[in-house]
Amino acid sequence: MVAWGYLVYLAIDFGTTARNGDGRAWWFLAMATIGAIACLFLGMMLGVRLLARVRAEATPPAPPRPPGGRRAAR
Secondary structure, three states: OHHHHHHHHHHHHHHHHHHOOOOHHHHHHHHHHHHHHHHHHHHHHHHHHHHHHHHHHOOOOOOOOOOOHHHHHO
């Protein structure tokens, strides 16, 4: 996620530079944007896997009690 934040920062910086007239900055802007998209996607996929693993390790809830209580069991 840190890499994603840094790439977004770079994309903003390259965008400012490109609007000021530097033609090469458009290519750097495109590469930083694609890299930021890839990092965000990868971070979200890892987050989903981590969440699934945490949920799988949680103890299952106790089974429900049968209706009726002690009197119905006699």
